[in-house]
Amino acid sequence: MPAMTLYDAVGAALTEEMRRDRSVLVFGEGIATKRHDLVDEFGALRVRNTPLAEGIIAGTAVGAAGSGLRPVIDLLFAPFLCYAMDELVNSAGKLRYMSGGQFSFPLVTLAMTGAGWGVGAQHNHNVEAWFVHSPGLKVVMPSNPADAKGLLKAAIRDDNPVLFFIDIGLLHQPGEVGNDELVLPLGKASIVREGRDVTLVSYGKTVHHCQQAAEMLGSRGIAAEVIDLRSLKPLDEASILASVRKTGRLVVVHEANRLCGVGAEIAALVAEEAFAALKAPIVRLGGPDAPVAASYPLEQAFVPQPEAISAAAERLCHRQAA
Amino acid sequence: MPAMTLYDAVGAALTEEMRRDRSVLVFGEGIATKRHDLVDEFGALRVRNTPLAEGIIAGTAVGAAGSGLRPVIDLLFAPFLCYAMDELVNSAGKLRYMSGGQFSFPLVTLAMTGAGWGVGAQHNHNVEAWFVHSPGLKVVMPSNPADAKGLLKAAIRDDNPVLFFIDIGLLHQPGEVGNDELVLPLGKASIVREGRDVTLVSYGKTVHHCQQAAEMLGSRGIAAEVIDLRSLKPLDEASILASVRKTGRLVVVHEANRLCGVGAEIAALVAEEAFAALKAPIVRLGGPDAPVAASYPLEQAFVPQPEAISAAAERLCHRQAA
Amino acid sequence: MAPIHPEIDLCHLLEQMQLIRAYEEAIVTGSAAGKFPGTCTSVGQEAAAVGVVNALSGDDLILTNHRSAGHLLARGADPGRLLAEVMGRSSGYCKGRSGSLHISVKELGVVLTSTIVGAELSLAPGVALAQNMLERAGIVVCFFGDGAACEGSFHESLNLAALWNLPILYVCENNQWQAFVHRREAMSRDHVADWAASYGIPARTVDGNDVTAVLAAAQAAAGKVRESRRPYLLETYTYRTRGHFEPDDQAYIDQAERQSWLNRDPIALCRDRLVADGCLSPGKQTEIADRVAQRIATAMAFAESSPFPAADELTRDVYA
Amino acid sequence: MAPIHPEIDLCHLLEQMQLIRAYEEAIVTGSAAGKFPGTCTSVGQEAAAVGVVNALSGDDLILTNHRSAGHLLARGADPGRLLAEVMGRSSGYCKGRSGSLHISVKELGVVLTSTIVGAELSLAPGVALAQNMLERAGIVVCFFGDGAACEGSFHESLNLAALWNLPILYVCENNQWQAFVHRREAMSRDHVADWAASYGIPARTVDGNDVTAVLAAAQAAAGKVRESRRPYLLETYTYRTRGHFEPDDQAYIDQAERQSWLNRDPIALCRDRLVADGCLSPGKQTEIADRVAQRIATAMAFAESSPFPAADELTRDVYA
Numbered sequence A, B: 001m002p003a004m005t006l007y008d009a010v011g012a013a014l015t016e017e018m019r020r021d022r023s024v025l026v027f028g029e030g031i032a033t034k035r036h037d038l039v040d041e042f043g044a045l046r047v048r049n050t051p052l053a054e055g056i057i058a059g060t061a062v063g064a065a066g067s068g069l070r071p072v073i074d075l076l077f078a079p080f081l082c083y084a085m086d087e088l089v090n091s092a093g094k095l096r097y098m099s100g101g102q103f104s105f106p107l108v109t110l111a112m113t114g115a116g117w118g119v120g121a122q123h124n125h126n127v128e129a130w131f132v133h134s135p136g137l138k139v140v141m142p143s144n145p146a147d148a149k150g151l152l153k154a155a156i157r158d159d160n161p162v163l164f165f166i167d168i169g170l171l172h173q174p175g176e177v178g179n180d181e182l183v184l185p186l187g188k189a190s191i192v193r194e195g196r197d198v199t200l201v202s203y204g205k206t207v208h209h210c211q212q213a214a215e216m217l218g219s220r221g222i223a224a225e226v227i228d229l230r231s232l233k234p235l236d237e238a239s240i241l242a243s244v245r246k247t248g249r250l251v252v253v254h255e256a257n258r259l260c261g262v263g264a265e266i267a268a269l270v271a272e273e274a275f276a277a278l279k280a281p282i283v284r285l286g287g288p289d290a291p292v293a294a295s296y297p298l299e300q301a302f303v304p305q306p307e308a309i310s311a312a313a314e315r316l317c318h319r320q321a322a
Numbered sequence C, D: 001m002a003p004i005h006p007e008i009d010l011c012h013l014l015e016q017m018q019l020i021r022a023y024e025e026a027i028v029t030g031s032a033a034g035k036f037p038g039t040c041t042s043v044g045q046e047a048a049a050v051g052v053v054n055a056l057s058g059d060d061l062i063l064t065n066h067r068s069a070g071h072l073l074a075r076g077a078d079p080g081r082l083l084a085e086v087m088g089r090s091s092g093y094c095k096g097r098s099g100s101l102h103i104s105v106k107e108l109g110v111v112l113t114s115t116i117v118g119a120e121l122s123l124a125p126g127v128a129l130a131q132n133m134l135e136r137a138g139i140v141v142c143f144f145g146d147g148a149a150c151e152g153s154f155h156e157s158l159n160l161a162a163l164w165n166l167p168i169l170y171v172c173e174n175n176q177w178q179a180f181v182h183r184r185e186a187m188s189r190d191h192v193a194d195w196a197a198s199y200g201i202p203a204r205t206v207d208g209n210d211v212t213a214v215l216a217a218a219q220a221a222a223g224k225v226r227e228s229r230r231p232y233l234l235e236t237y238t239y240r241t242r243g244h245f246e247p248d249d250q251a252y253i254d255q256a257e258r259q260s261w262l263n264r265d266p267i268a269l270c271r272d273r274l275v276a277d278g279c280l281s282p283g284k285q286t287e288i289a290d291r292v293a294q295r296i297a298t299a300m301a302f303a304e305s306s307p308f309p310a311a312d313e314l315t316r317d318v319y320a
Ligand SMILES: Cc1ncc(C[n+]2csc(CCOP(=O)(O)OP(=O)(O)O)c2C)c(N)n1
Pocket: B029, B052, B054, B076, B080, B083, C040, C066, C067, C115, C116, C117, C118, C144, C145, C146, C147, C148, C149, C173, C175, C177, C178, C179, C240
């Protein structure tokens, strides 16, 4: 299988879907400059640069999606979604329901997020939980190029608005991507490592930190199961619950702030639905209630690291032994 | 003690704080029209109507707060905060930290939310969890006029940006409010009913639903403790944990969507910090992953009702007995 | 006075305006009696709605907002299904989920109605883009208020529409009020049309209380958009004679200003001219009044007898 | 050529421009070597920054954005503390938390810097309101790009500033680019100044590569704001000669357009005129160059020897 970066996997998904369906178009601040291969193949009407105005980019996408097109928009960095909240939350997320089902909004919004570039809190702010909390929206965040391609293809084919978050730290890391036109269903997590002692649930770059933690734990005789959520809404509750019912222990890990994050949702889900299986407290590892600093050491310190994850998991396992 | 509505309690807090501190000013779409008594007392410069543009209202407040004033802004209904997210989240919440502490932002944002007026999801959408998730912001939501007055006074005196949510359903219900200048500290929950069997945690109008549920439970021999959070960030973790350590059972109730809501945060907190005390699963009652309909019966069905709360609590208690 | 356009009978426009007025008054009465929630009525603005909507083709699309009854009824919406929607009944155009503030009727080309002030401006370019990309002939008409013109989405929308050559007829209903704030307190200019020129978008302000003037200006404007496939802004200068939302004591209103507009009531103006021109006999007046009253009575009966949505509607239609 | 303003020595402006250029070039080199993150450089725009900042009083306040080095250095910021900030060191003006994109220096009156394009426009009215309410004399200068002018906050900000009589000097640095998009692809007009007129805000476009022209225009503009306590918009028409952010291959750039601007390099223009006027001897040129090189070397040494923030800085200064 050829290796490509997540950036290129996104490009491949766009190319395949634009070939497949003439109603797919992409626009955003500079996307026609950066992805000029798309302009070459599909023309300037289907691949457009826009004015620097996130609200109207998103609003135009919502209007177009509600009128028969399938737009993909690039809003660059997640904090810039703040300028598009009305269009995404109040229009895309609600107008279907409020109109009694008269409209649907097949629309994908791309945004980058997370540590890696030292650009500070106005570029690096993981806000995916906002959209999980808001009705009518789906939320996806892949951890590798192959998933990114398969999930983006599914997102483009989905008849609902999908927020597609790209972890900056993973953007230029290569990974194997099949040549086949694989479409990964939204709402299906991936068990990236099996284990019976403790479940580590994560998404985005911290999936890799969980895998490293699982290695460390393995060397100490603890078998960790690692779940990559891939899609945050719909959430693959069944896979999470099945794993915790097996292991009895749960560590949820993400880069986003802990308070009211996706980790809180998963912990609450498990405390409600798999309580009887729990052998130890649920641990959440996530960002503090602070913006992210640009300074490299602080930026790194914000993100849960493999050592902290394995230490937390080990504590849970020993606790039960004790 | 005189009775006043929550609307009037807000007015009383504004009046007292504007008398006390000349740097307090209020502005918003129509606030000078609706609260003309404030204009009469404090003049047109400190009480202003604005253009219909939430972004610049909030941005102006952030700029003013960072420059020596203490603005209170009225953004009307919570979904309209979508137009002010950049100003609130990226500016008010982050610029203190990102500037290395050079600025502070003493700023209060008022917004109404919740069921009661049959106005649909673009006026009724409980988004308080977004701001709990976002760094640098405090979040308050009172359940009665006296608390509203005391909390608003504290919010105005606080040197941080505070989101102050007002439950529409409570706006015109009278309650007793002391004449004294009581200031309620942010971050302190109120135990509105003591009990040893189960803890009901809530905020806003569903506090009253919990109290009614506690009455019902009482008549069935179950002593429920009811906690009114009052402030969602800072969150009074100590009071919640102390109560659950006593009762061993927790039901969290709110009107906002369940997914990644404040209830998820509290459930996760308890599953982590008070796991050993838990005798039963944690139950969350919250809105479904759907916008709120205007139609009265659907609007009511969205909100957790006393019957459902007491039934959930009762199941938890019997479960342990069984 | 001859009709502006051969096919359009001015008596028909008068009847539409009377229907709108009667519909709004039925809501005022019903909501005051506590029978259903109040609404943002369009009383006083009937000519602005009727003049513009009658200038459109059947394949044109309309975006409207919270104050939409005039646009919907002029476009041919059934007052019964509208009232049912206001009452939150399942027979409403949006199954009762919208209530009065965000009624869309896709079958009539009234699409994506949002009550977020400024949202119609943010959605319109995408609707127009789809018309272009899917090679549909109809233009897009975007109704918005003077208040909406103060939102940033106004600037972003006009800039994009000008840049991308989108076939949008922007119609600003400048009714002097932005809820409880007079436009003088909110706008640095008196006319929204002044703002359009700086994007290179042609614009015009028309007397919004004169239905024939509005019709003529809208026909010219729509024609221009259809032909050039570029945006145009028409400002209908008018007045909201009732409150922002029912009930509203209007204590904050300048009564002299209101009276001067009441003296130019669009229905009375139109009727007086028709009578003066000998085109409206007393008999025909009665006929129209009776027909309107009958339609509203039927509509009210239909709406009131319609059921509320079933409980399982709570989570239906959230996702496609 | 005599200095425009008695107190302002044109050689001093030239030196400021050279300092800015040398500072940016040091960053280009250091970031290309992987020593620290790249930045949005202001190369080619030095005259626009220096001309405006030197027209201000010490009590005026400045809001700037991601491309701020020129504004900060012209205002007297220490290049060492700026470089330390770029490198994320604790001796930076923002303790390393900002990095290059949002540097505020309150002690110099450079306040509330945000890298959200358009945020400076949304914050400026509040800063100006505080100046008025607290009876402070200084005016507020808001630097923003042609890209920021496309955000809705531009419209909302100008409307409010005009309506509330706020003492804001809006300075649009129209550098032809909005990151990877040419302004022609993003703006329905060529000049942002055209948009100001419709709010009743006086506006002017000036050659942004001619430091004396910018200085004169900014002095007149600032004077007008100070006197009228009303807004004014000055557009400095200029060009970003390097990429949007380091590194940037500039493959998307029209080289002929770039070359025509390179031919009008603001530093060369100023130096040539001073030489032609006999105000700049070769000796003085060397003196300036040496002083600039020395300052940058000292600054670089200071920044590189500064420590990174301690781990407990992670959660400090979040709340007051
Ligand atoms: C974003 C937003 N802000 C505020 C409101 C509340 N609101 C509803 S209508 C209205 C006034 C709108 O004024 P205008 O656009 O002139 O329309 P009009 O009501 O006069 O027809 C306001 C403030 C809203 N619905 N959305």
